[in-house]
Amino acid sequence: MIRYRQATAAAIAAAVAAHDPTWQERARSRTRALLAAGRYAEKSSIWGDVKRVYMRLQHFKCIFCERSLAGEEVGAIEQDVEHFRPKNAVKPWPPSTSPVFDLLDGRTGGASPGYYWLAYALTNYSSACKPCNTVCKSNIFPIAGTRGSAPHSVATLDRAERPFLICPYREDPEKFISFLGVVAVPKQREGFGRERALATIDVFQLNRSDLIADRFRTICGLFPWLQMRLDTPARAATIDRTLATLTADRMPQAACGRAFVKLARRRFGLAKEIFSDAEAYFRVGDGA
Amino acid sequence: MYVESLRIENLRSFSKAEIGLLHPALRRRRGDEPLPRLRNVNVMLGINGSGKSTILDATALSLLSPLIASSGYRPYSLIRRSARGRIEEAAVKVDLALDEQDVWPDGPAAGKATMRVLIVRRGDVEFVQQGDVGAPQFERLFYDDSAAFFFVGYGATRRVDVESTADGATRRKLRHVRYERVASLFEDHFTLTPLSAWLPEWRHRNRRRHDEAIALLGALLPKSLRFTGRMENGEYLFAFHSTTVPFGALSDGYRAYIGWVSDLLQHLCIAVSREPELALQDCRGVVMVDEIDLHIHPEWQRTIIPTLARKLPNLQFLFTTHSPLVVGTLERANIHVVERRRGFPIIRRPDEEVFGLSADQILRSNLFGLDSTRDQSFKRKLDRLVRDAELGDAAAALAFMRGASRGAAAIVDEADAPLEKRRAAGKLAR
Numbered sequence A: 001m002i003r004y005r006q007a008t009a010a011a012i013a014a015a016v017a018a019h020d021p022t023w024q025e026r027a028r029s030r031t032r033a034l035l036a037a038g039r040y041a042e043k044s045s046i047w048g049d050v051k052r053v054y055m056r057l058q059h060f061k062c063i064f065c066e067r068s069l070a071g072e073e074v075g076a077i078e079q080d081v082e083h084f085r086p087k088n089a090v091k092p093w094p095p096s097t098s099p100v101f102d103l104l105d106g107r108t109g110g111a112s113p114g115y116y117w118l119a120y121a122l123t124n125y126s127s128a129c130k131p132c133n134t135v136c137k138s139n140i141f142p143i144a145g146t147r148g149s150a151p152h153s154v155a156t157l158d159r160a161e162r163p164f165l166i167c168p169y170r171e172d173p174e175k176f177i178s179f180l181g182v183v184a185v186p187k188q189r190e191g192f193g194r195e196r197a198l199a200t201i202d203v204f205q206l207n208r209s210d211l212i213a214d215r216f217r218t219i220c221g222l223f224p225w226l227q228m229r230l231d232t233p234a235r236a237a238t239i240d241r242t243l244a245t246l247t248a249d250r251m252p253q254a255a256c257g258r259a260f261v262k263l264a265r266r267r268f269g270l271a272k273e274i275f276s277d278a279e280a281y282f283r284v285g286d287g288a
Numbered sequence B: 001m002y003v004e005s006l007r008i009e010n011l012r013s014f015s016k017a018e019i020g021l022l023h024p025a026l027r028r029r030r031g032d033e034p035l036p037r038l039r040n041v042n043v044m045l046g047i048n049g050s051g052k053s054t055i056l057d058a059t060a061l062s063l064l065s066p067l068i069a070s071s072g073y074r075p076y077s078l079i080r081r082s083a084r085g086r087i088e089e090a091a092v093k094v095d096l097a098l099d100e101q102d103v104w105p106d107g108p109a110a111g112k113a114t115m116r117v118l119i120v121r122r123g124d125v126e127f128v129q130q131g132d133v134g135a136p137q138f139e140r141l142f143y144d145d146s147a148a149f150f151f152v153g154y155g156a157t158r159r160v161d162v163e164s165t166a167d168g169a170t171r172r173k174l175r176h177v178r179y180e181r182v183a184s185l186f187e188d189h190f191t192l193t194p195l196s197a198w199l200p201e202w203r204h205r206n207r208r209r210h211d212e213a214i215a216l217l218g219a220l221l222p223k224s225l226r227f228t229g230r231m232e233n234g235e236y237l238f239a240f241h242s243t244t245v246p247f248g249a250l251s252d253g254y255r256a257y258i259g260w261v262s263d264l265l266q267h268l269c270i271a272v273s274r275e276p277e278l279a280l281q282d283c284r285g286v287v288m289v290d291e292i293d294l295h296i297h298p299e300w301q302r303t304i305i306p307t308l309a310r311k312l313p314n315l316q317f318l319f320t321t322h323s324p325l326v327v328g329t330l331e332r333a334n335i336h337v338v339e340r341r342r343g344f345p346i347i348r349r350p351d352e353e354v355f356g357l358s359a360d361q362i363l364r365s366n367l368f369g370l371d372s373t374r375d376q377s378f379k380r381k382l383d384r385l386v387r388d389a390e391l392g393d394a395a396a397a398l399a400f401m402r403g404a405s406r407g408a409a410a411i412v413d414e415a416d417a418p419l420e421k422r423r424a425a426g427k428l429a430r
């Protein structure tokens, strides 16, 4: 996960206005109806109309797993507009099978009827791949504070609820989640920051096999440059520019890539070992 | 001469394989598929141990077949070993397209020809059975200083012996010149003749070829490197950025490349010495290079094949590589993927176009397949390692990566890794 720094609330609103000038007015009227009804019960929705805005802001990557998804022409089919706070009933989390069950259960806010009044809040949206949105997150929204109610805004809710899940549009996921090689791990050693990382990694299954493979590919692409940087110090500046491009926001698995470049600066030998794992990972046939 | 296709049976790890190759004289491809921009390039892409080098060896063996008994080549471990019973024979067949460079002006017409080589086992010894010595089309193959049937091959262990003083005549006592041209494919310790050991002599022997070789070498070098043509203490000097360095002081990548390229130039000079109407760079023939990306830095990998293919347009190239950067400069038609299925190497064409893709995109493409079938207990073991890693155990993260990439065997002893190793790993997590 990475932060999309340019995508402030104002920038998102402006992009939506440019994409579909009528959308925000339509959304306001739908929100009024939802507030009057006191629950989410619509037969049709309009958030699909702004999906492209989020796809573009996120460089056609999933907000949570940083996988590269299909682009402008056909990309809409493989991603969803993700409601960060679920519009429908919130399911309790974690399940007893979760590795963080013992650590967090009883302190995550339990079930709730859902944030129906945020069904059309632009700051509640992002674009996520189907595995992350539908399979992993579903209607989960664990919090450490007290569950808010209508018609509180996203900003107010963030303060009172203290969500466990990290929101890439409002905070920097790289402060919480780091990577040792291809494995997503909490960055902070203790406290709420560590718990948030654990919850986010667990909910989105950030160490699932498709992402491990994706990150091994990233490392295969980076390591030769890191080796060259070591071999030809005179070219370090040019190579650093290449490395910056290869780990830029628009690259898949950018957070993992950046962590790997950092690791190589401190422990080149270990980075080399991980690269040899990455190479071995893609050998087809015998063995694994 | 160019190789049109190759058929292998029971050679090394191959059970059966067939491969069609591009060459400069090809005017259309099977099924009317379009010809690629580089019509003289064939690349075998595969990881180490996939069997891609065997394709080069098989080509060299069959091209040598009419004179193999007197060539100095010694067969070793060529016939496939099988758990299901002893295999007694291996065979390779090549279909060739000959041209006027290969036949006498008044001899049989150039055209299609086939060479076959059979390797048989008797007890623990393998024998190569001499191919068709009598075919009149192959007559010029038996002449040393001839442009006919020109083929050279460079193995992955190719190196240049800077100290080498052995002259051509001494070398030829051990190996026939046609075998010498491919010996590094078969012999790990074979050394190539350094530029300094043959080029100076050609100044007097044949000034035109000497100058052509120098010009061609210059054209084949990467931009950062220039051949000065000057010598110091017996070694040629190269201009590298603003400094001048002798051949022996160049980095591994440059030496490995200049090593085989200058060996190729030497053999081209020998081959065309009686063909005054033929320019050095216009000679036809087959050049095989195992691991073309050997020691070569990423930027250069992106230009090396197109440069060779364009400067030597009449040579047919067979390269092997495992570098995604190298194949990004090619089209689907240039590439054969060699991979193992159930232990056997198979050769297939890429399903999609790769030209212009970045290394990362190529790694994502199906050229580099991904086998996710793992047994259940091993899967549980990996899951446990990930969980421990998430909870702060860095050693578990390292063990997970080793296991995920190399299979169950790699993590057996990891659970009881020495304490200091786990501690050292622990410091890395943050």
Ligand SMILES: [Zn+2]
Residues within 6 Å of the ligand: A062, A063, A064, A065, A066, A067, A128, A129, A130, A131, A132, A133
């Ligand atoms: Zn995702």
